[in-house]
Amino acid sequence: GNSVTQMEGPVTLSEEAFLTINCTYTATGYPSLFWYVQYPGEGLQLLLKATKADDKGSNKGFEATYRKETTSFHLEKGSVQVSDSAVYFCALRWGFKTIFGAGTRLFVKA
C-alpha cells in the first residue's frame, strides 16, 4: 500500500543554518506530494506541493522537488529562522486519501 517515511526528529539547528528534512514514499501510480507545517496548538497548514515528477514546490523559502526515480520529496531551506520551529509533515495524495508521515519536529535556536 501507499506510505510515507520521514526522518526522525527532533532536528535542532541554529538560526541561518541549512535545513533538510528527508521524505520518501511508496505508492502505486503517480501521487501528488505535499509538505504541511504544524505550529504548537494549531492545525496543519499547507507549505508546498508538487503534482508530478520533477515539479518543484516552493513557499516562504522552503522548497522540495518531486523525484520519481528516488521516490523522494525532501524539504530544504537555505537559512532557517527561529519562527520556523514547528512540526513538518510530508504527505502523499492518491485518489481521495491523503497519507501523512509521522512528522519531524524542528527546533531553531537563536
Place this chain on the structure above:
Amino acid sequence: NAGVMQNPRHLVRRRGQEARLRCSPMKGHSHVYWYRQLPEEGLKFMVYLQKENIIDESGMPKERFSAEFPKEGPSILRIQQVVRGDSAAYFCASSPLDTDSGNTIYFGEGSWLTVV
C-alpha cells in the same frame, strides 16, 4: 473565504461520556475528512465523507465512533462512552474534489479532546 471551522477547540469529558466534534468545510467544498493525532504522533486517517454519504471509514474504530455529514449543517464526529485512550487532537479537512490527486485538502484548527 472562511477556512475549515471546527468546534469546540477544546473539550474535556469524563470516561463514559459522549464527545461530539463539529466541522464546517470551506465554502464550496463538499468533501470532508477526519484525522486523529495522538500526542507526539502523526495523523491517522479516520473517515471520508461527502454530503449524506460515508465513502471510506476504514480508519474508524469499529465501536463507539461514528461520523456523519448531513445535507444541512456541519459534519459530526461522535465518540460514545469515551475512554482515556480517545484523548487526542481530531482534525477535520475538506476539499472540493475527491478523485483529482492534485487537489489539496485544507485543515481546520483541530479539536483537542481530553478524557479524565
